[in-house]
Amino acid sequence: MSSSAPEHLDSAGPRGGPTERPVAGREISGRLPWMLVVPAVLGLAFLVLPLAGLVVRAPWSTLLERLAEPHVLEALRLSLVTATIATAMCLLLGVPLAWLLARVDFPGRRLVRALVTVPLVLPPVVGGVALLLVLGRRGLVGQWLEASFGITLPFTTAGVIVAEAFVAMPFLVISVEGALRGADQRFEEAAATLGASRWTVFRRVTLPMVMPGVVAGAVLCWARALGEFGATITFAGNFPGTTRTMPLAVYLALETEPEAAIVLSLVLLAVSVVILASLRDRWVSAP
Amino acid sequence: MFRRLSRWAIALPVALALAGLSGCGSGDPATSTTSASSSASAGGGAKEVTVFAAASLTGTFTELGKTFEGAHPGTTVKFNFGSSATLAQQITQGAPADVFAAASPATMKTVTDASLASAPTTFVRNKLQIAVPKDNPAKVDELKDLADSKVKVALCAEQVPCGAAAVKALDAAGLKVTPVTLEQDVKATLTKVELGEVDAALVYRTDVIASVGKVQGIEFPEADKAINDYPIATLAKAPAGDLGKQFVDLVLSQQGKDVLAKAGFEAP
Numbered sequence: 001m002s003s004s005a006p007e008h009l010d011s012a013g014p015r016g017g018p019t020e021r022p023v024a025g026r027e028i029s030g031r032l033p034w035m036l037v038v039p040a041v042l043g044l045a046f047l048v049l050p051l052a053g054l055v056v057r058a059p060w061s062t063l064l065e066r067l068a069e070p071h072v073l074e075a076l077r078l079s080l081v082t083a084t085i086a087t088a089m090c091l092l093l094g095v096p097l098a099w100l101l102a103r104v105d106f107p108g109r110r111l112v113r114a115l116v117t118v119p120l121v122l123p124p125v126v127g128g129v130a131l132l133l134v135l136g137r138r139g140l141v142g143q144w145l146e147a148s149f150g151i152t153l154p155f156t157t158a159g160v161i162v163a164e165a166f167v168a169m170p171f172l173v174i175s176v177e178g179a180l181r182g183a184d185q186r187f188e189e190a191a192a193t194l195g196a197s198r199w200t201v202f203r204r205v206t207l208p209m210v211m212p213g214v215v216a217g218a219v220l221c222w223a224r225a226l227g228e229f230g231a232t233i234t235f236a237g238n239f240p241g242t243t244r245t246m247p248l249a250v251y252l253a254l255e256t257e258p259e260a261a262i263v264l265s266l267v268l269l270a271v272s273v274v275i276l277a278s279l280r281d282r283w284v285s286a287p
Numbered sequence: 288m289f290r291r292l293s294r295w296a297i298a299l300p301v302a303l304a305l306a307g308l309s310g311c312g313s314g315d316p317a318t319s320t321t322s323a324s325s326s327a328s329a330g331g332g333a334k335e336v337t338v339f340a341a342a343s344l345t346g347t348f349t350e351l352g353k354t355f356e357g358a359h360p361g362t363t364v365k366f367n368f369g370s371s372a373t374l375a376q377q378i379t380q381g382a383p384a385d386v387f388a389a390a391s392p393a394t395m396k397t398v399t400d401a402s403l404a405s406a407p408t409t410f411v412r413n414k415l416q417i418a419v420p421k422d423n424p425a426k427v428d429e430l431k432d433l434a435d436s437k438v439k440v441a442l443c444a445e446q447v448p449c450g451a452a453a454v455k456a457l458d459a460a461g462l463k464v465t466p467v468t469l470e471q472d473v474k475a476t477l478t479k480v481e482l483g484e485v486d487a488a489l490v491y492r493t494d495v496i497a498s499v500g501k502v503q504g505i506e507f508p509e510a511d512k513a514i515n516d517y518p519i520a521t522l523a524k525a526p527a528g529d530l531g532k533q534f535v536d537l538v539l540s541q542q543g544k545d546v547l548a549k550a551g552f553e554a555p
Contacts, residue, residue, distance in 0.1 A: 132482055136483075137483055155439070237441070238470065239466065240469075244469075255370065255372040255447060255471075
């Protein structure tokens, strides 16, 4: 599709800058509406209390020695590495996909958009089975992979990454697509009229404009990958050092020692909170 | 700064709304069933018996539950099937149940140690078999074939009864087997064989029978060294009172024995 005719400037926002929203970041004075505050506080309590429960019930006295156990560190390292690689994979494939959905009008776009979100609502275990049926040893693609290249994905670390990326990619695609649709296209059109190729426009104009959306999506995608359980255990199995990520270790610890499971969950929680908080601050307050 | 923020104002809510939509977090199949069983049994009118039973008893107990309902009109039997260790924990955390049937004495011990049940009875025993895909691609025919590094093997994790039994059997045979995966329960282990993702797995004989020809079972002598006893007990805080004991009596009766034997369980 070629860029549509440039819009007239008088269709800009009510006050100058096209990307400025009139009320963004400004306080509205007046009494607090209790109709909103009460459910908001309840909602917050509902989300935070279970986490507080974990913290309260954690076996603090034995915490450090439990954390220093090699199998815990191994699972944590595996989780961090696989979630990061899965996120990189999602960025490479997901950003272009989001761009396609937001900027190219092709027949069946609505259907494709719906299909992209399927892994979000699919029970993760079902996602794992679906991956096995396609990429497993007897799967449609898996058979060919094994015959031609000797590659088998199930029960390998690569399989963990595939499972995590499958479940987490929709987060990235949808948040980047949302950012692209919310971005002002006139900048892109201006760049195009000045002779920039579509690739240059994407690289130098579009991508910098939607960067916050990309980062927010990537962070969520990473967090989702880090917590992935169902698809991983179904598709990649569970073996220490190769495919036993933190959530799998938590699940198995629950079978025998709930206290160890609480410790492991706390680690996962702490890592996520630290990363999410530090990333957001960096990106929002960047000059 | 403001421009940046306003873009965040679009990006973050979208992203967060998604996080809310997605049913974040890893569903834990074992605990998601608790809500079904924790609804208090109705006082008066309709009577309800709640039975917590190991996943490997799913088929047989469901059948016995129907028999029980037929013999006690107006009574419903509610089941919570799952990993024995998870069920034991739910009971010690106060889940209201009348009967607990576990796949290992160790998991039953968790409950008796908490004085929530007494005098469990062993009602059946279960033996391991080697399960292989129907076409047996790796040509497995005895236990020591699993030690071959070319054969992909799935075992249950050591934390669950079938995994503990597998370790016992392999130790008895003096074999060193490196599995490709340690599954969280016996049904998941069997699924890996059904799909042909692994060449062999150690599962219960009853699971092979229950898979109705999707996998092939191979007996092996060391299985006798790792037989699993299944204990059953009524629980101290049983909401349905005497009905729980009547259900246990049915399981221990000749009728119960016949159903369990047909499924491949052995008499204690």
